[in-house]
Amino acid sequence: MMRLSVxxxxxxxxxxxxxxxxxxxxxxxATAATDPLPSWTEGASKxxxxxxxxxxxSPDSADFIVPExxxxxFDNDGALWSEKPAYFQLLFAIDRIKQLAPQHPEWxxxxxxxxxxxxxxxxxxxxxxKGLLQLVMASHAGMTTTExxxxxxxxxxxxxxxxxxxPYTELVYQPMLELLHYLRxxxxxxxxxxGGGIEFMRPWTQAxxxxxxxxxxxxxxxxxFELRDGEPVLVRLPExxxxxxxxxxxxxxxxxxxxxxxxxxGNSDGDLQMxxxxxxxxxxxxxxLVHHTDAERExxxxxxxxxxxxxxALDEADRRGWTxxxxxxxxxxxxxxxxxxxx
Amino acid sequence: MMRLSVxxxxxxxxxxxxxxxxxxxxxxxATAATDPLPSWTEGASKxxxxxxxxxxxSPDSADFIVPExxxxxFDNDGALWSEKPAYFQLLFAIDRIKQLAPQHPEWxxxxxxxxxxxxxxxxxxxxxxKGLLQLVMASHAGMTTTExxxxxxxxxxxxxxxxxxxPYTELVYQPMLELLHYLRxxxxxxxxxxGGGIEFMRPWTQAxxxxxxxxxxxxxxxxxFELRDGEPVLVRLPExxxxxxxxxxxxxxxxxxxxxxxxxxGNSDGDLQMxxxxxxxxxxxxxxLVHHTDAERExxxxxxxxxxxxxxALDEADRRGWTxxxxxxxxxxxxxxxxxxxx
Numbered sequence: 001m002m003r004l005s006v007x008x009x010x011x012x013x014x015x016x017x018x019x020x021x022x023x024x025x026x027x028x029x030a031t032a033a034t035d036p037l038p039s040w041t042e043g044a045s046k047x048x049x050x051x052x053x054x055x056x057x058s059p060d061s062a063d064f065i066v067p068e069x070x071x072x073x074f075d076n077d078g079a080l081w082s083e084k085p086a087y088f089q090l091l092f093a094i095d096r097i098k099q100l101a102p103q104h105p106e107w108x109x110x111x112x113x114x115x116x117x118x119x120x121x122x123x124x125x126x127x128x129x130k131g132l133l134q135l136v137m138a139s140h141a142g143m144t145t146t147e148x149x150x151x152x153x154x155x156x157x158x159x160x161x162x163x164x165x166x167p168y169t170e171l172v173y174q175p176m177l178e179l180l181h182y183l184r185x186x187x188x189x190x191x192x193x194x195g196g197g198i199e200f201m202r203p204w205t206q207a208x209x210x211x212x213x214x215x216x217x218x219x220x221x222x223x224x225f226e227l228r229d230g231e232p233v234l235v236r237l238p239e240x241x242x243x244x245x246x247x248x249x250x251x252x253x254x255x256x257x258x259x260x261x262x263x264x265x266g267n268s269d270g271d272l273q274m275x276x277x278x279x280x281x282x283x284x285x286x287x288x289l290v291h292h293t294d295a296e297r298e299x300x301x302x303x304x305x306x307x308x309x310x311x312x313a314l315d316e317a318d319r320r321g322w323t324x325x326x327x328x329x330x331x332x333x334x335x336x337x338x339x340x341x342x343x
Numbered sequence: 344m345m346r347l348s349v350x351x352x353x354x355x356x357x358x359x360x361x362x363x364x365x366x367x368x369x370x371x372x373a374t375a376a377t378d379p380l381p382s383w384t385e386g387a388s389k390x391x392x393x394x395x396x397x398x399x400x401s402p403d404s405a406d407f408i409v410p411e412x413x414x415x416x417f418d419n420d421g422a423l424w425s426e427k428p429a430y431f432q433l434l435f436a437i438d439r440i441k442q443l444a445p446q447h448p449e450w451x452x453x454x455x456x457x458x459x460x461x462x463x464x465x466x467x468x469x470x471x472x473k474g475l476l477q478l479v480m481a482s483h484a485g486m487t488t489t490e491x492x493x494x495x496x497x498x499x500x501x502x503x504x505x506x507x508x509x510p511y512t513e514l515v516y517q518p519m520l521e522l523l524h525y526l527r528x529x530x531x532x533x534x535x536x537x538g539g540g541i542e543f544m545r546p547w548t549q550a551x552x553x554x555x556x557x558x559x560x561x562x563x564x565x566x567x568f569e570l571r572d573g574e575p576v577l578v579r580l581p582e583x584x585x586x587x588x589x590x591x592x593x594x595x596x597x598x599x600x601x602x603x604x605x606x607x608x609g610n611s612d613g614d615l616q617m618x619x620x621x622x623x624x625x626x627x628x629x630x631x632l633v634h635h636t637d638a639e640r641e642x643x644x645x646x647x648x649x650x651x652x653x654x655x656a657l658d659e660a661d662r663r664g665w666t667x668x669x670x671x672x673x674x675x676x677x678x679x680x681x682x683x684x685x686x
Contacts, residue, residue, distance in 0.1 A: 216601060227619075232616065258545045
């Protein structure tokens with residue numbers, strides 16, 4: 001097996017990101033004879049995945065599903081990459097606020113900006129949802145879409161995770177990369193359906209997950225078409241367009257994909273309705289939750305966590321027999337860089 | 344060449360439409376040695392298409408574009424199928440209002456419903472945009488998404504065009520079907536970007552155009568996720584979500600696709616911003632307008648038409664050298680059923 005680090009796939013050219021190679025190059029090469037999910041421990045979770053894929057792809061099976069209906073949807077934060085100590089997009093917003101602060105002297109004395117500049121996470125938490133929204137608008141709006149793509153790209157090239165000291169795009173789950181690859185190799189079309197910002201994800205999902213921009217669904221702010229000196233631009237406005245979370249996820253799936261997935265992968269109560277919507281379709285379905293149980297290699301949290309709370313969905317998964325991945329038990333490796341043969 | 348009628352590809356099963364075969368079966372079979380655009384007259388328009396495709400797909404060309412960036416966007420009404428005597432979706436709304444009238448005795452005396460029930464097109468026009476919106480909401484909202492899909496499917500199976508006495512899905516342009524097929528055979532991903540309703544198109548675009556639901560962008564009303572007796576449904580609400588027309592088209596492209604197309608195909612001023620946005624990208628681009636010049640085989644209209652007005656965009660096409668298809672001159676055949684060997 002050979003893996004290259006994510007940053008080797010990402011390099012900027014003026015105004016946009018270029019994908020040097022598809023993810024398949026960074027994946028363990030699996031032929032029919034080898035294990036397509038080498039980072040998954042043998043057990044019920046892995047078996048459930050393999051059984052499902054086998055059944056829906058075997059033309060002789062009663063559960064066979066034609067390739068064009070093999071739609072699989074994945075949450076991003078906590079399902080494909082980590083979400084602690086806070087959503088990475090919030091950490092991006094904080095860095096961006098600090099970067100813009102010299103142009104906004106008033107932020108030194110105005111919440112929630114003061115809390116960010118003072119690194120006062122308690123005061124930031126006190127500012128609540130309204131405060132967070134102010135941070136998002138101040139950091140995510142007011143520029144063209146092309147400029148924002150560049151800002152996100154630049155940040156990912158330089159920012160490092162506080163605990164792992166790695167680029168955020170390396171804090172993706174190796175077993176889930178293998179799963180994405182395995183599903184696509186079996187004719188599935190893989191989509192991200194995230195509460196995170198759609199334009200925060202699109203610049204890097206092809207290189208990191210092998211998922212092109214048009215298969216990324218997320219929350220969004222409004223944009224406006226303008227001609228500036230005859231040149232058309234799209235300007236990002238400080239106004240919410242769509243929140244792709246909880247009951248918004250089936251709405252987003254319907255809006256962007258227009259057909260019901262046959263498989264859904266999440267990790268929190270924010271994914272419950274997406275899994276319910278997927279489960280309610282006719283024919284064989286597969287629903288999976290990633291349960292964060294490994295404080296040593298990643299993080300352990302569920303029912304009482306502020307971020308990635310997994311409570312109602314965990315009960316419903318138990319009741320309905322959905323697959324619940326125990327990270328500590330089911331995953332041999334969490335991140336690609338843990339593999340002895342990486343880098 | 345063998346073509347099958349569209350209705351042979353569409354047949355209903357409870358709650359949804361099944362695609363019996365992909366469009367390629369209905370397309371003229373073109374090998375490398377045969378003409379991929381047999382319904383196009385030899386001339387500047389056809390040559391411009393073939394030159395563009397050749398240049399962006401030849402690895403040796405300075406204009407080479409990698410397959411994943413080969414995004415082509417097509418307007419629907421007037422660009423892929425006809426839009427006269429009125430947008431087909433409006434004719435659907437009118438039929439639906441008539442169908443629902445027995446449950447709404449008040450419509451007999453209330454505009455714009457009275458105009459519809461009286462077949463009084465002048466009174467309907469007088470009701471303006473507000474009246475049209477009322478018709479759309481009364482005919483398109485209040486049911487689940489699954490129910491609406493069935494309603495559209497049922498209508499398409501029975502409704503006939505007033506002039507051509509054919510199902511509306513047969514009033515598609517054979518040369519454009521060939522173009523869609525030709526682009527896909529050259530690694531393009533084809534999208535619809537229409538001012539029409541996204542859920543009005545998605546049930547049939549795969550069978551008719553070979554374009555899957557997730558590659559259809561259009562106007563939409565809001566939908567809401569609900570559990571009804573524990574069963575999740577999406578309910579269509581009488582509220583506009585997004586208008587995918589004029590300056591909304593680049594916004595819709597950015598929202599749904601997340602990257603800029605390299606080719607755009609339209610026919611009216613409603614497509615102007617989509618073509619501008621496409622043209623403004625780096626590298627080789629292709630912009631095309633279908634000019635309706637054939638009153639005998641289809642319809643002739645442009646600068647003064649209420650539906651499909653082509654005025655500013657025609658001037659800009661002339662000024663910037665965009666390809667303008669003269670239907671009468673450039674298309675040997677308009678509709679698939681005109682071919683002597685069809686059916």
